[in-house]
Structures are given as structure tokens and as C-alpha cells.
Amino acid sequence: MPTVDEFKQHGMTDLSVIPESAWNQLESDNIKILVLTKDTSINSASVNVTAIPKRQLIMQETDMKFEKPIKSFTLTGTVQNESVLKIIASNDSGTTWKVFNGVSWSSVDINDLDDVKSKGMDIATFNGITQVAWKPFLSGMKLRLAYYLDLHAVTDTLLIDKLAYETVPVVSNSPKLHSIKIETNSLTIEGRLKELERINAINMAKLNFKSNALLKSEKYKMHDMVIDTCESDSMNIIASSGAGELKQELSFSNAVDLGSGKMSELNIALITNIKKVEVN
Secondary structure, three states: OOOHHHHHHHOOOOHHHOOHHHHHOOOOOOOOOOOOOOOOOOOOOOOOOOOOOOOEEEEOOOOEEOOOOEEEEEEEEEEOOOOEEEEEEEOOOOOOOEEEOOOOEEEOOOOOHHHHHHHOEOHHHHHOOOHHHHHHHOOOOEEEEEEEEEOOOOOOOEEEEEEEEEEOOOOOOOOEEEEEEEEEOOOOHHHHHHHHHHOOOOOHHHOOOHHHHHHHOOOOOOOOEEEOOOOOOOOEEEEOOOOOOOEEEOEEEEEEEOOOOOOOOOOOOOOOOEEEEEEO
16 A cells, blocks of 8 residues: 555546556556545545457357348448457357358367457458358358457447348249140040041041051051140140141140249049140
């Protein structure tokens, strides 16, 4: 404890004149300020202190979880003069931490603040990470961030305002279903001949089956048939060429928006010898 004479000889009446550089020379974390007064009723005194906090790493305690893929993040904040703000990221709930260097993700040691300061991402780098870079990193659809803060001077401003993100739409353009066609490979001879008679191509009563000539004729060559399975009365005949070949197609009056839902099943169990199915 200093004596009264030491207070009178070395004591200060205004602490605000002490420069920041002088305060930085005090190595102790437990600084005491002693006051000498003639007023015996005063047992304590108060002082207003403006100080620069030590550099620190502020970490999220929980994960941010996403339902859709991330397109981009936007972090807004203010970093003045020589103060430093760096960001690091974790995709495994804080077990490991990584940074993006513009090309790939690399590890960083959170127990070494110098390593975090050197490798950490500034705001511009973090905001510039593309959807292509975020996609593999956020495959688990969760993210945890940590912020390295190092205030250089009491007059500087160092703060984080807000963090926003944009997700990727699951379906950007809804597909439309216009028509369904099923093509088969075979028909019976009887069915083909009846169809030709129906469209007045031949007269069944005048046909002669001498030496199987009908089946060998190029005119009545067997063809594939395209049929429609939508079971609608609004089908139109597109073409009829060859023995019994009937080609039909149904187009919806209004295209059906599929969106992100599921298309109902089409029962084709009663159709045999299917060659191909076309969906337009």
C-alpha cells in the first residue's frame, strides 16, 4: 500500500490522459486502482473503463439445419481499419472445422487462433462460395459457423449484422404430360382383316384364301400397331395403312402439370407383346 506522501508525489487526478500504449504495458489481468481522499465517508470509488477485448473465437452451439440444398450465404457486417473478422465452418456438428480457399475445402485448427486468423475466410470470401462448392460440403444438410474477432483499436467498429441464405428450388420448371402411347408387336389375322373391312379397304365376302396367297402378299404385309390406353372417347384415328394396322393417339386438351408430386400408375396388365411406351 503506498503512503500518503507517495500519493501526493506520484498520484494522478485524471486517468484519461494515460494513452492506450501505456495501458498495454500492464501485463496483469487483475489491475487495481487505489484512491486517496480526505472524505472518510467514501469507502469505494467507481471508474469508467473503455478497453479492447482480447481476440476470441465465437462458436455456434447448435447446427443450422436445411430442408433444401443451399445456393448461397450472405453475411453482412462491419470491419474497420486493422481489425479482423474471419469465418470458419463445420459440417459435422463441430467435430472438425474447415475453410474454403477459392478452390477446395481445407482443415483449420480451432485450438490455434493464429491458424484461424491466417486461414479463416473474410466476409467477401465467405459470401463468394458458390452452390457448386456448398453442395458436397453440406451433403448432410447442416452447418455450424464460428467467428474469429480481433479488435485493433477502441475506435474501430467490428460487428456481425446478420446472416442470410438462399436455397435451391427442388423443381424449377414443372414438367407437363401431353400424351401416352403404347406400341405392340402383334395382332391376330382375324382382327387385321376385320379392321380392313371396317375402313372399307377390303370386302371379307370376296376374299379368297387360295394357297395362302393373302399372307404372302406385299399388299397385306403385317405391321406393328400403335394403340392408346387412356380409355377415352375422344381418340382420333391418325392413320390406317396395311392389314389391320390402326394407329391411335390421345392428346390432353390441357397439359397436365406434374409439379413435384407423383404420377398415377397406368395399368397395362391386359396389353400383351408391348414393344415400347412413349410419354410426351
